[in-house]
Amino acid sequence: MKPIAAPFPITRFRRARQSQAIRGLVRETVLTVDDLIWPVFVRDGEGIEEPVPSMPGVLRRSVDRIAQAAAEAQALGIPAICLFPYTDPSQKTEDCAEAWSADNLSNRATRAIKAVAPEIAVMTDVALDPYNINGHDGYVVDGEIVNDETVEALTRMALAQAEAGADIIGPSDMMDGRIGAIRQALEGAGHCNVMILSYAAKYASAFYGPFRDAVGASGALTGDKNTYQMDPANSDEAMRLIARDLNEGADMVMVKPGMPYLDICRRAKDMFGAPTYAYQVSGEYAMIRAAAQNGWVDGEKTMLESLMSFKRAGCDGVLTYFAPEVARILQG
Known part of the structure; x- marks a missing residue:
């Protein structure tokens, strides 16, 4: 698109900003409840x-309270x-067998x-880190996170989740x-x-810290995840990964983290046109919440603006811990 506008004063861009009614008429991007996926943490008890x-503001909930939520x-x-x-x-082991147990927490x-x-779609996470005594997403053999053996385990895990009634495998x-x-x-x-919503472009990010606390993986993790999660400096690689996952059968793709990688979201949507999502990860959430609690930003406005940025960048939806709060605001 090549914008065409007459010179000032024939064109005055402020005309389109003069009132709430006019701003609504020309608004390019809309955030709705349908754009929200709510990540929740489940624990025993x-x-x-x-x-x-x-x-x-985020809780670990027992299964009965998860159902209520x-x-x-x-x-x-x-x-x-x-x-x-x-x-x-006590359930974290080298073989991660709890990951595909029919009666595990998930x-x-x-x-x-x-x-x-029954009307809400249930999405589940496929990775071994919640069940791995080493804290990694895959099996660790002689200090190496091995690929093919891990894929076999992940497949068993995904099948168990599907049998339990999951609608979306992640x-x-x-x-x-x-x-x-x-x-x-x-x-x-x-x-x-x-369905499969692939975390196709997941970066080795510093923004995951609070999440690892939430799932109890921080203390277990040995080393880092740089050999399998993406280098934050890379963009073209993300496009190759997304193309591969779509070719292998992913129905939707994810970029993670979110706001620091809006350029990846935009490129992915423009290049592939597939349903594209972002994860507003724990570090992003914690920064907004902490700043709001300290009175440094308007929490509600910052929360809504952050989510609008995902939609503007081409995302079809967002995983966000703000989901219930945002839904209540949007529903009036």
Whole structure:
């Protein structure tokens, strides 16, 4: 598009900003409840809502409280909820077998949500870090995060989640070939309608710290994730990864983190036209929340502006911990 405008004063751009009514008429981007996916943390126990200190306002919930929260989210019109388990350290092992147990936290929570809020879509996370004694997304062998053996485990994990009733599988591990393997396994097991939202461009970011606290992975992690998550300096590589995952059967793609990588979101949407999402990660959330609590920014306005930036960059939706708060504002 090549904008054409007559010279001043025939063209006055401020005419289109003179009132709320006029601004609404010419607004290019709209944020709605349909754009929200709510990430939640599930833990063992009953009747528990436990604050995450590094994420003010975010809770770890027991399965019964997760189901209750999902019912409330459904009533607010939030279309999807994404589950992340806080696994007891005693269940973290070298073989990560709890990851594909039919009765692990994530699968129990999925069934509980479906029982009380059948209209909300349940998204699950596919990565071994919540179950890995080493804190990594894949198996660690002689100090190396091995790819192919991990993909086999991730496939078992995805099948267990589909059996539990998950609507959307979210591979966040960044192993090569896992989308194709998971898609083939889902088709082979009759789960042809289960979608894959691939974390196709997931960067080795410093913005994940509070999340690792929330799922209990910080203390377990040995080393870093630079050999499988993306270098923050790379952009073209992200396009190649997204192309690969779409070719292997991903229905939707994710960029993570969000606001520091809006350029990647824009490139992905323009280049591929596929459903494109971003994750407003824990560090982004914590910075906005902390600044608001200190009176440094207007929390509500900053929250809404941050989410609008994702839509403006081409995203079809956003994973955000602000989802219920935003839904209440948007619903009036």
